[in-house]
Amino acid sequence: MTDPDIHIHELGIDSADDVIDSVAALLRELDGEAEDAGALDRERVLAAWRSRAATVFALAARGPDDSVIGVATVVESFAIYANGHYGVINELVVAPAWRSKGVGRALLQAIYTLGGRRKWSRIDVTAPSSGSERARKFYERDGFTFAGPKLKKYLS
Numbered sequence: 200m201t202d203p204d205i206h207i208h209e210l211g212i213d214s215a216d217d218v219i220d221s222v223a224a225l226l227r228e229l230d231g232e233a234e235d236a237g238a239l240d241r242e243r244v245l246a247a248w249r250s251r252a253a254t255v256f257a258l259a260a261r262g263p264d265d266s267v268i269g270v271a272t273v274v275e276s277f278a279i280y281a282n283g284h285y286g287v288i289n290e291l292v293v294a295p296a297w298r299s300k301g302v303g304r305a306l307l308q309a310i311y312t313l314g315g316r317r318k319w320s321r322i323d324v325t326a327p328s329s330g331s332e333r334a335r336k337f338y339e340r341d342g343f344t345f346a347g348p349k350l351k352k353y354l355s
């Protein structure tokens with residue numbers, strides 16, 4: 200049961216600093232992704248977000264005092280196997296003091312609502328390599344099924 204004082208809403212590019220700060224904190228916490236955190240380039244992120252504003256979505260959870268206690272970024276993608284447009288959760292983080300209180304689940308619910316509005320056929324997410332068992336359990340509890348590992352290659 201989520202605290203009724205917790206509110207989820209969409210954030211526009213004007214709130215990008217809040218989103219970037221929350222995600223940077225997450226990356227610092229997840230050891231395995233530390234190399235990505237080290238490479239964070241705020242100006243580059245902002246420029247990319249601005250150029251794709253129609254298909255980049257950020258959601259924030261705010262606590263009783265209106266501070267940001269959780270954040271999610273989701274992008275709209277396309278694939279034939281997905282019958283067209285689908286959503287990809289790229290970041291989802293809840294402040295440590297607020298975990299296990301239903302905030303993550305409330306963010307997922309807001310993402311499903313967004314997906315319904317955008318007519319996405321499905322939502323994909325990659326669990327982080329560190330702490331992945333708990334994160335995987337969190338998603339599986341909400342109906343996500345395992346879809347294989349993810350690979351990456353950096354472009355210089």
Ligand SMILES: CC(C)(COP(=O)(O)OP(=O)(O)OC[C@H]1O[C@@H](n2cnc3c(N)ncnc32)[C@H](O)[C@@H]1OP(=O)(O)O)[C@@H](O)C(=O)NCCC(=O)NCCS
Nearest residue numbers: 290291292293298299300301302303304327333334336337
């Ligand atoms: C995974 C995460 C978003 C879940 O948010 P949340 O608000 O704690 O989620 P809920 O309260 O709705 O559900 C809690 C469940 O999530 C799971 N969970 C996963 N990681 C967890 C963590 N680090 N702390 C607490 N619960 C976690 C547990 O199964 C937990 O169930 P429990 O409370 O019965 O133990 C949050 O724990 C988090 O920010 N973790 C670090 C970042 C991360 O791994 N993000 C996901 C990858 S994109």
